[in-house]
Amino acid sequence: MNKSETILKSSSLSVTAGRKRILDIFLDANNALAHQDIEVKCSDKYDRVTIYRTLQTFLEKGIIHNIPTTDNSVRYALCNEVCISSGHHHDNHVHFRCDNCSKTICLDDVSIPSVKLPTGYSMNEINMVVSGICKTCKKVKVPV
């Protein structure tokens, strides 16, 4: 039993070819993916609608989390073991979006600093997205 199958089972989801494929795409990716990215990688095999529904299911089960954007193309990334096993989200890391390659990645080791809200507000989740130049692009850009 491979990794994607294990994750699906432990989230009490039925194991289907489509779900396995999409989960494998996430497991292979080293950056967050938009719906569009997934569609490109497997719309020959699976319907657009199935991709929508699968992403939705994965979100609800704590298999992936979404990352807000200002360009109307939400990104999705795999959650850590804690989210998957507990069935709900415990993501507390910063996200980075590169202005050059426009890849979005999870900075798993950078945790979101706490912030004090004005009186009367109660906090549920925090999202932090930093933009700039990523490690890879910086290397390429300093040839001199």
Add this chain to the structure above:
Amino acid sequence: MNKSETILKSSSLSVTAGRKRILDIFLDANNALAHQDIEVKCSDKYDRVTIYRTLQTFLEKGIIHNIPTTDNSVRYALCNEVCISSGHHHDNHVHFRCDNCSKTICLDDVSIPSVKLPTGYSMNEINMVVSGICKTCKKVKVPV
């Protein structure tokens, strides 16, 4: 000369009825607006395409800033004087999205805490969006 007209002039934009109207909508609003919200308020008078182009122009001139979301409907809010006069963005405040009324607001007095990125990454902008229950909804919800 009213406020919207002043802002347009000081951003060296030509003053048109549509731009004044849209800017007035922002000046009247006490929360951030999606494209859709603006369309509802004035699509009888101005074309959808004009609204798209106007928001784009306002963004570029530092009149409004955008707020990332995970639901594919970016919100826009008025910038402070500094952005408008300098012509580029200096927004450093936290945004709040209410899980109950789903309004998004600028917490102008709460500044985004700094965060240290891993080696190799350089920072440009930071966005922080907190979700939870807003002041107004909390009041309403505690009747007892």
Add this chain to the structure above:
DNA sequence: AATAAGAATGCAACTTTGTTGCAAAATACT
């Protein structure tokens, strides 16, 4: 291994959102 119940998928039809080119209208400048 066969069956039956329930869940997931594909398809079609549709709605909503966003983009582009161009002619007409409005604005700013002299």
Add this chain to the structure above:
DNA sequence: AGTATTTTGCAACAAAGTTGCATTCTTATT
């Protein structure tokens, strides 16, 4: 007032997202 430049509306289109329903697949049970 006249003219160059911008902005707008319209049309046509492309892309993104939603819904209902029949068919297929998965899982649990015999």
